[in-house]
Amino acid sequence: MPDPFLTDEHQLIRNSVKEFAERYIVPIARKMDLEDYYPRDLIRELGKQGFLTPSAPPEYGGPGIDLRGSVVVVEELSRYSPTLGFITEIVNDNIVYALLKYGSNKQKEEILPKIASGEWVASYALTEPCCGTDAAAIETRAERRGGEWVINGRKIWITQGAYADIYLLFARTGPKEARHRAITAFLVRRGDCVEVSKLEMMGMRGAGEAEVKFNDCVVGDDDVLGKINEGFKIAMVTLDLARIGISGVAVGLSQGVLDEALEWAKTRTAFGKPLIDWEWIQFQLADMKAKLEIGRTVTYKAAWLYDNKDPSFILYASIAKLYTAQMAVEIARDGVQILGGFGYSKESFSERAYRDAKVLEIAEGTNEAQRIVIHRILARGLPEVEL
Ligand SMILES: Cc1cc2nc3c(=O)[nH]c(=O)nc-3n(C[C@H](O)[C@H](O)[C@H](O)COP(=O)(O)OP(=O)(O)OC[C@H]3O[C@@H](n4cnc5c(N)ncnc54)[C@H](O)[C@@H]3O)c2cc1C
Structure with missing residues (x-):
């Protein structure tokens, strides 16, 4: 269609x-x-x-x-x-x-x-043990020594962090009280100063999640991305886009679950007829499809607005992220339910999807962070956006 x-x-x-x-x-x-x-x-x-x-x-x-x-x-x-x-x-x-x-x-x-x-x-290294949603509070420091930058600190929940050759890392380049006004983005290559510890996660397994320690990593001015003390803006701008991207994950995951549930409902029988002939199952599948199409549409709309240089993409990015993350968790849960015991087994896609879906409510800004953005725009209007 x-x-x-x-x-x-x-x-x-x-x-x-x-x-x-x-x-x-x-x-x-x-x-x-x-x-x-x-x-x-x-x-x-x-x-x-x-x-x-x-x-x-x-x-x-x-x-x-x-x-x-x-x-x-x-x-x-x-x-x-x-x-x-x-x-x-x-x-x-x-x-x-x-x-x-x-x-x-x-x-x-x-x-x-x-x-x-x-x-x-490549990995994106913003979150730290101290702070994720409150990213302006990060503690990793980059200090100026002899014309170079020396980086020390810890990042956590870093996707591909265990295998990365290069990190886009955000570090403090001024006092903690200056919050977002004293954060700079650096490109840090993997070397002996980088120590990684793999982390076991509930879902998104195989993504190389890691805690990454930077111990006296030395980088030059050529490795600063953008301007000194303007790294927070880079983090926020890319997160706006990533909210649209991660909504794409939610939509694709949900489509996979719906495909599996539909196929199962057509072939599995109960009480002498296929599951799909039971009205409750039909309604369940219809609800899954309706939610999925709403989520897909708002995701494409957010991306369309960005492609057409419309600053309101920021609002729709957060709406898409909030809606599709919750949608994916609900659709995956309902998919598992339709599959019954098979849905709870590692043989099914829906079992994996149910675990994978949960992180969509956390990474690239939690559901609560999206609500904060949406409310802020409602109350104060759109912020200035560079497109
Ligand atoms: C699988 C996975 C992959 C990830 N990949 C990356 C990556 O590649 N790079 C990276 O930098 N980070 C990554 N993250 C980190 C992710 O972005 C953070 O976990 C997320 O931003 C939340 O931060 P936090 O875990 O510190 O939770 P917190 O910020 O401590 O939040 C805990 C809870 O409090 C709520 N909360 C916080 N502040 C408020 C408030 N003001 N009002 C209401 N509620 C609030 C949050 O919504 C959340 O529910 C990843 C996380 C996971 C789980």
Whole structure:
């Protein structure tokens, strides 16, 4: 069915990601979850196909498609592996956009092609043990010593953090009381000063979640992204985009659950007829579909607004994130219910999706953080946005 927010090109992208996913992701998605297996080769393959950084322009090794295109990529990947959709949206929306918007030519030329091809694994390192939602309170410090920057601190829940070759890291470059006015973004390459400890998570397994310690990591002025003390703005701008991307994960994951539930309801019988002939199951499936289409539409609308340089994309990014995260948790729960015991077993996609879905209410800004943004815009109007 055509979608008013998408073009024929987006549909072609969807078809090619689907083909890729069926060939390369389906055989490995379960292993990723069961063994917390990080699929390094598959990440390279995603890069080769242009799916890892859909928004990187061709001169930097990507296909250079718009935000809607990247949402479609993330959505289709998440239908089979929410973990891979999650990784892709972080790399594309949090990291590639930050480099494109704030990077020097040297940084873009050196780093973007390596991330786009999958040669380098990149992580976004904002959250710390002290603070996630209150990101302006971060404690990791970058101190000026002899013309260089020396970084010390700890980051936590860092996706791909265990395997990253480069971190987009946010550190304090002034007093704690200055909060967001004294935070700078740095590009820190993996070296002996970086210590990683893998973390066991409930879902999104295989994403290489880690705590990452930076012990006297020395970087130069060339590794500062954007301007000194203006890193918080970079973090917030990329989070706005990532909220749209992660909504794509929620939509794809929910579609995967609905597909599985529908197929199951058609083939499973109870009391002499297929489940789908029972009205309660029909209503359940109808509710899942209705929620999914609302979530998909608001996600595409947010991306369309961004692609059309409309500042209200910020409001819709938070609405999409809030709605689709809750939607994914509900749809995954209902999917498990329709599948019965099979839904509770590791054999089903819905069991994995139910665990994966929960993080959508936490990462890239919690549900509560989205409500804060939405309320702030309601009360005070849209903030100034650079597009
Ligand atoms: C699987 C996973 C992957 C992640 N990947 C990354 C990554 O790659 N990079 C990265 O930097 N971070 C990452 N994160 C971290 C994530 O962004 C944070 O967990 C999130 O922002 C919440 O921060 P927190 O965990 O410190 O919770 P807190 O900020 O401590 O919040 C705890 C609870 O309090 C609520 N709360 C906080 N403040 C308020 C308020 N003012 N009003 C009402 N309620 C409030 C929150 O909504 C939440 O429910 C990841 C997290 C997970 C679980």
